[in-house]
Structures are given as C-alpha cells and as structure tokens.
Amino acid sequence: MTQPVNLNQNDFIRDIIEEGLRENKHEGRIATRFPPEPNGYIHIGHAKSVCLNFGIAAQYHGTCNLRMDDTDPMGESMEYVESIIRDVRWLGFDWGDRLFYASDNFEKLYDFAVELIKTGNAYVCSLSADEVRESRGTFTEAGKESPYRNRSVEENLDLFVRMRQGEFADGAHTLRAKIDMTSPNIVMRDPVLYRIKREPHYRTGDKWVIYPMYDFAHCLSDALEGITHSICTLEFENNRPLYDWIVEKLIEGNRPRQIEFARLNLSYTVLSKRRLIELVKKNYVRGWDDPRMPTVTGMHRRGYTPEAIRNFCAEIGVAKNDNLIDVSLLEHCVREDLNEKSLRVMCVLRPLKVVIDNYPEGRSEQFECQNHPQRPELGSRQVPFSRVLYIERDDFMEDPPKKYHRLGPGREVRLRNAYVIKYESMVKNEDGEVVELHCTYDPTTQNGPPADGRKVQGVIHWVSAQDALPAEVRLYDRLFSIQDPGGEEEFLQYLNPDSLEILNTSYVEASLKDVVPGSQYQFERLGYFCVDPDAEPGKPVFNRVVALRDSWARMAGGK
RNA sequence: UGGGGCGUCGUCAAGCGGUAAGACACAGGAUUUUGGUUCCUGCAUUCGGAGGUUCGAAUCCUCCCGCCCCAGCCA
Numbered sequence: 001m002t003q004p005v006n007l008n009q010n011d012f013i014r015d016i017i018e019e020g021l022r023e024n025k026h027e028g029r030i031a032t033r034f035p036p037e038p039n040g041y042i043h044i045g046h047a048k049s050v051c052l053n054f055g056i057a058a059q060y061h062g063t064c065n066l067r068m069d070d071t072d073p074m075g076e077s078m079e080y081v082e083s084i085i086r087d088v089r090w091l092g093f094d095w096g097d098r099l100f101y102a103s104d105n106f107e108k109l110y111d112f113a114v115e116l117i118k119t120g121n122a123y124v125c126s127l128s129a130d131e132v133r134e135s136r137g138t139f140t141e142a143g144k145e146s147p148y149r150n151r152s153v154e155e156n157l158d159l160f161v162r163m164r165q166g167e168f169a170d171g172a173h174t175l176r177a178k179i180d181m182t183s184p185n186i187v188m189r190d191p192v193l194y195r196i197k198r199e200p201h202y203r204t205g206d207k208w209v210i211y212p213m214y215d216f217a218h219c220l221s222d223a224l225e226g227i228t229h230s231i232c233t234l235e236f237e238n239n240r241p242l243y244d245w246i247v248e249k250l251i252e253g254n255r256p257r258q259i260e261f262a263r264l265n266l267s268y269t270v271l272s273k274r275r276l277i278e279l280v281k282k283n284y285v286r287g288w289d290d291p292r293m294p295t296v297t298g299m300h301r302r303g304y305t306p307e308a309i310r311n312f313c314a315e316i317g318v319a320k321n322d323n324l325i326d327v328s329l330l331e332h333c334v335r336e337d338l339n340e341k342s343l344r345v346m347c348v349l350r351p352l353k354v355v356i357d358n359y360p361e362g363r364s365e366q367f368e369c370q371n372h373p374q375r376p377e378l379g380s381r382q383v384p385f386s387r388v389l390y391i392e393r394d395d396f397m398e399d400p401p402k403k404y405h406r407l408g409p410g411r412e413v414r415l416r417n418a419y420v421i422k423y424e425s426m427v428k429n430e431d432g433e434v435v436e437l438h439c440t441y442d443p444t445t446q447n448g449p450p451a452d453g454r455k456v457q458g459v460i461h462w463v464s465a466q467d468a469l470p471a472e473v474r475l476y477d478r479l480f481s482i483q484d485p486g487g488e489e490e491f492l493q494y495l496n497p498d499s500l501e502i503l504n505t506s507y508v509e510a511s512l513k514d515v516v517p518g519s520q521y522q523f524e525r526l527g528y529f530c531v532d533p534d535a536e537p538g539k540p541v542f543n544r545v546v547a548l549r550d551s552w553a554r555m556a557g558g559k
Numbered sequence: 560u561g562g563g564g565c566g567u568c569g570u571c572a573a574g575c576g577g578u579a580a581g582a583c584a585c586a587g588g589a590u591u592u593u594g595g596u597u598c599c600u601g602c603a604u605u606c607g608g609a610g611g612u613u614c615g616a617a618u619c620c621u622c623c624c625g626c627c628c629c630a631g632c633c634a
Contacts, residue, residue: 010573037634072633129632136630139561143630174632184562186630195632214634238563238629260564262627267570273634315582317572319565322627326570329583339596346593374596405594414592449592459592524593552594 008059011318013052013259017060017229026228026254030062033100033227034088035069035218038080038202040273041288041295042087044309044330045264051313052261053231054093065098065225071217073201081202083288087296092306102212102221103203109212110164112220112250113175113194117156121249122193123149124159125176132174135181136189142182143189149178163196166209170196175210179245187238188245191215219243222256230256233263234320264316265324268478268496269294270486284495285479291532291543292479292499302476303520303530303545304330308337324484331546338520338528338545343371343378346416346461347508347523347542349473351390353465357424358440359387364464367446369417381511385418388465390507392525395460396437398426403555405458407437413458416524420445420456461524468507472541474532475501508540515540522548 021028032053036042042050057064066088070076085099116122125148127135137143151159163173175194183189193216200206222230230243237260247255265271270279271294279285279293288295291302299309312333316325364386372378391407400408407413412422419441427436444451481496488494512521517533527547535541 015575035634039634069634074633132632133630138630141561171632176632186562189630192632197632211632213632218634232634234564235628236634240563262565315571317582319572321565321571323571326583329571332583335595344593344595373591373593403594416592418592420592445592456592458594461593522593522595525595526593527595548593548595550594555594 009055009314009318011261012320013229013231013261013318014056014059016259017056020228021060029226029228030057030060031065031226031228032057032062032231033065033067033222033225035067035102035221036084037069037072038077038084039072039075040080040277041083041297043271043276043293043295044266044299044312045271045294047091047296047309048264048313048316048318049231049233050088050091050093051310052318054095055314056229056231062228063098064093064095065100065227066095067100067221067225068102069214069218069221070101070103070201070203071212071214073197073199073211077202083297087300090300090306091296091309098225100221100225101203102217103201105217105221105224106204106208106212108224109217109220110210113160113212113216114157116177116193116249117160117175118153119249120153120178122156122175122177123151124156124163124173125149125190125192126173129171132192136186137181139186143186145181146176146190149176149190160194163194163210164208166198168196170198172196177216177242177245179242185238185241187215187242191242215239215242216246219247219256219258220250223247223251226254227256228254230258232258232260234260235263236260260320261318262320262323265322265484265486266294266330267324267327267483268480268485269327270480270491272486275486275491278492279479282492284492291474292476294479301532301543303338303528303543304334305337305520308334311337327478334546335528335549338522342520342522342528344369344373344522344524345381345509345512346383346463347471347473347506347512347526347529348390348392348461348463348468349475349503349506349523349526350393351463351505351507352393352396352437353435354389354391354421354437354439354462356387356389356421356441357438361387363387364466367417383417383509383511384464384467386464386466389415389462390465390468391415391437391460391462395458396434398434401556405552406460407439407458411458412454412456413460414445414456416459416461418446418462419443420450459525461526463507463509465507467510469510469512469540471506471508471512472534472539473503473506473529473544474541475503475544477501506542508542512540513538520545 034053054064125146135144174192176190179188289297289301366382368380369383395406421439421441424438480494482494485491485494515531517531520530528545529542532541532543
C-alpha cells in the first residue's frame with residue numbers, strides 16, 4: 001500500500017505553532033505562504049519549503065498562499081511565474097484563489113513608506129551606493145550617520161514623491177529606515193527601503209521607477225495577506241529584527257511572526273539558483289527540465305512522483321542544523337513509491353541474440369505474465385515467445401565468477417516467465433566478441449521447476465526478437481562526481497562526464513507499443529523507467545527514473 | 560574581529576533533568592520464476608570538549624573548540 005504522507009508531523013516550527021494555539025494567538029488562525037521570486041525554476045529545496053508551508057496549513061486547518069515575491073524587476077518573468085504555478089500544483093498543493101503578487105501591493109507599500117516618513121522613521125538619503133557602503137561601517141566598527149539623515153519630513157516627502165515621479169536618475173536617492181547606525185546587527189544600520197531602478201517590471205511595466213526592497217515588502221506583504229507564520233530560511237535570521245521593526249511601526253493588532261529553518265542541501269548536486277542557471281545557460285544540461293536537474297520540473301520529467309518527493313520532504317524533517325542530505329534517501333523514496341505502483345515489463349537494454357535450437361522454427365507462444373508480483377489486481381498481459389530471443393549482454397559471461405547465477409558455458413538459467421534454457425554454444429565475431437548464443441530449452445519448465453528436481457538459480461529477462469520493439473533508453477547518473485559540489489567555487493570541474501548515457505539499440509516487449517509520455521514501468525531486474533515526452537508513435541523513448549537496488553553489483557563490484 | 564545561529568550514529572533526526580526513538584546507508588540471514596519486493600537480525604555505554612550543579616545531565620550552569628550566516632540600492 002502506498003503510505004500517505006503522515007499529515008501530523010512534528011518539528012520545532014509546529015511546536016511554536018501549537019504553543020501559539022494554546023495561547024489563542026491570532027484567534028487560533030494559521031496562515032502561511034510560499035513566496036518564491038519568479039526569477040528561476042523551483043527545485044527540491046523549494047519543495048521542502050512548499051511541503052512545510054502547505055503541510056502546516058493542512059495540519060492545522062489553516063491556509064497557505066502562493067505569493068510571487070517580485071519586488072526586483074531584474075530577471076523576473078511570466079515564464080517563471082507559470083513554471084512555479086505548474087510545479088507547485090504538480091507537487092500536489094492547492095492555494096485556492098490565494099495567488100498573490102508582491103507587485104500588486106506596490107501602491108500600498110508606497111503609502112506605508114510615506115507613513116514611515118511622516119512619523120520620522122524614514123528619510124531620503126542622497127548618498128551614492130559606494131558612499132552608503134563606506135558609511136555602513138564593518139563588523140567591528142559602527143557606521144556613520146548619513147548627512148541626509150535629519151532632513152525635514154516635508155523635504156523627505158517632497159523628495160520621495162519626486163523619486164516616484166521619475167525626476168531622478170537611478171541611484172541618485174534611496175529611502176532609508178532611520179534606525180541605528182551603531183547597531184551590532186548590520187541589517188539595522190539604516191537599511192535601504194526603496195531604490196530607483198528604471199527597469200520594466202514584467203507585471204507593472206514602466207509604471208514604477210522605484211521598487212521596495214525585500215525587507216520592506218516581505219513583512220508588509222505578510223501582514224497584508226494576514227499571514228500568521230512567515231517561514232523562511234536561516235540566512236534571514238539577521239533580518240528578523242528589521243522585519244519586526246517595520247511591522248511594529250506600521251501594523252496594528254495581529255502581526256506575522258518570522259521563523260527560520262535550515263534550507264535543504266542534497267548530495268551530488270547543486271541547489272543555488274546562480275549555479276542552476278549556469279548549467280542551463282551554458283548547456284551543460286538540456287534545460288530546466290533536464291532529468292538530471294534537481295528542479296521540480298526536471299524531477300517530473302525524470303519520472304519522480306509527487307508522492308515520493310513529498311515523502312522525502314517529510315522524511316528529512318525540519319530543523320536548524322546545516323545539512324547535506326544523502327541522495328540515496330530521495331532515491332529510496334522514489335523506489336518505495338514506484339515499487340508499489342509500477343507495472344512490470346521486460347526490456348533488454350544491451351541485447352545479445354540467443355537462438356533456442358530445439359524450439360521449432362516458425363513456432364511462437366504467448367505467455368501470460370503478471371503485471372505485479374504482489375498485486376494480482378493489477379492483472380496480466382500476454383508476452384510472445386519464439387525461437388530467437390534477446391537477452392541482456394550482462395547476463396552471459398564466458399568465464400563467470402563463482403557466485404554468478406546467470407548464463408555461461410555449461411549453465412542453465414530461467415527465462416523470466418518462460419522456460420529454463422541451457423547453454424550449448426556461442427558465436428564470436430572476428431574481434432572475438434560473443435555475438436550470438438545457442439541454447440536448448442526444457443519444455444516442461446514453463447510453469448514450474450524442472451521435473452527432476454535440479455535447481456536453477458538464475459532468472460534473466462528477455463524479449464522475443466521478432467516481436468520486440470526498438471526503443472531509445474536514456475540512463476541518468478548523478479550530475480556531479482563529488483558529494484558537495486555546491487561547496488566548490490569551480491563546481492563545473494566536478495560535473496560527472498557520465499551523467500547521461502543514451503542507448504539506441506534497446507528492445508522492449510511488444511505490450512509497450514502504445515505508451516504515453518509520463519507513464520511509468522518497472523523494467524524487471526533493471527529499474528524504473530518512464531516514457532519521455534520526446535517519444536513518438538512507434539519510437540518510444542524511456543528515461544531511467546532510478547535503478548533497482550542491485551546487491552549483485554555491490555557484491556561483484558566490491559571485490 | 561562585532562552580531563546572529565548551529566553542534567546527538569556514515570547521512571538526516573527525535574529527545575525539553577529520570578537513564579539515547581525512527582529513517583536512509585551499511586552488514587548478516589530467511590523467503591522469492593525480478594541478485595527486486597517482503598521479513599528477521601546487527602549497527603551511538605554515548606550526545607563537539609573540559610569542568611560544575613544534582614541521587615540522577617544529551618537535557619541546567621561555566622569556560623573552551625568547531626561550523627554556518629551578515630558589511631547588495633538581490634531575495
């Protein structure tokens with residue numbers, strides 16, 4: 001049975017929520033939000049946040065908004081908005097009619113800024129970016145107050161209006177919060193609230209030339225949406241005092257509370273937007289949805305399921321420790337889900353021709369094969385058998401090691417769902433490579449073990465040569481060859497050169513004739529595969545989602 | 560260096576003063592017409608270190624060590 005993701009999880013954030021519930025904060029209402037900036041595709045790290053925010057909302061009968069945090073026009077676009085909507089929905093979450101855009105609040109945010117000026121809590125600063133940096137001080141030295149810090153409210157109001165009207169060049173002025181230039185927390189040293197930027201915004205066009213900064217827009221967007229718990233990642237911990245400062249100055253009554261958790265790091269991949277963009281832009285991968293990418297769309301195309309990803313997110317937990325999660329846990333979650341629901345079929349990746357010498361020429365049979373060994377309700381299918389077959393090259397060895405259970409000189413092996421066959425001879429080409437095997441079959445073994453009681457250990461998969469369908473199969477491996485490429489500045493040096501292998505001579509059984517993109521199968525003994533959208537009628541293309549656990553490979557490889 | 564965080568098995572992670580959950584990984588074994596699945600079994604005398612408080616400490620106190628974040632008019 002597929003295990004539903006346990007709705008009632010526990011972690012320090014839920015502890016805080018429950019404590020608040022006991023104290024009846026926000027009248028028992030719980031509201032979260034997932035706030036991506038639409039300047040890239042979301043990845044597995046975002047999925048952790050999505051599962052957290054939507055999961056909490058579901059668990060406490062609250063709501064979770066989807067919000068585009070689009071306050072910096074640079075790099076943001078509708079393409080990204082659409083991809084985010086698609087991906088969050090695919091992950092299985094629903095925000096009803098609560099899709100918001102920070103940019104929808106630009107007017108209200110502007111009014112809040114005016115209010116801050118009127119109460120003497122913000123001022124227009126005319127220092128250049130360089131001057132601001134210099135006067136900010138350092139970790140050990142206090143900053144210096146801006147010479148414009150004590151402009152009158154009237155002057156500030158006048159200047160701010162004119163900033164909005166486009167009277168000044170980019171960078172000529174900023175609106176700054178008047179807090180404390182000597183604060184040990186650099187975030188509190190009169191942070192910039194608004195900057196002038198003549199950059200068309202993908203939603204508001206050229207209506208605005210001033211844009212609010214994250215610190216100003218985010219907390220107020222939370223407040224405007226009635227968010228109770230604003231969950232973000234650890235690097236914003238230093239910003240929390242500013243979050244609270246702004247909200248306290250401008251919002252009456254219930255205020256949102258920011259809580260930070262550790263972002264996800266996954267082994268053998270990179271998760272930073274900058275690096276992901278580089279992989280795509282420099283064509284190290286085929287695009288955002290390349291099956292090797294840790295993006296949600298990449299995993300979708302790879303054949304990972306939403307259930308598996310949600311389960312993974314539940315499994316890793318939520319805490320404040322820096323972490324590097326082993327991909328094998330993700331792969332485990334994918335196998336666990338796919339094992340449950342995938343129909344079994346046979347595919348020969350690297351074919352080796354086998355002729356059954358004592359099987360009559362021209363004869364063929366149909367064998368009924370179970371679609372799932374543990375789930376008879378999933379039915380069965382007919383698989384054709386004939387005199388000439390293909391088996392996996394790996395399943396024959398001229399000089400096999402002792403524990404090898406497959407075919408070799410003098411050996412017998414079971415053809416999955418069919419007969420026991422016995423090796424007779426091999427044919428080699430001029431290079432000495434084995435190109436064909438001759439075997440004989442035992443006609444009494446189709447439905448059971450040999451009558452004389454002899455043991456046949458190995459079972460191998462096969463496909464009937466005259467019936468099999470040629471298919472393209474793409475095998476994927478980890479994108480990087482080191483555990484933590486994200487920790488390396490020259491991360492591209494560690495790309496795994498063998499992360500993609502394309503097989504053009506594979507054969508799948510005849511029942512796979514009319515497969516549809518996205519459908520998943522287990523190719524017995526090999527792994528889980530899904531049909532790639534590149535597939536065309538009569539020319540299926542399969543992606544290997546994840547290989548089966550292979551204790552033989554581990555054993556053989558270990559020696 | 561100032562400030563903010565974090566240190567429990569190889570990797571995650573419970574634990575909230577009463578004597579170290581669970582998952583993945585790993586290692587054995589059983590069943591098996593997938594070397595798959597499933598099922599058993601094993602896997603931290605110890606919680607970054609050193610002191611202290613206590614009948615009792617991963618949990619409280621002190622000091623030390625290590626790692627992460629902050630000096631964008633990015634988020």
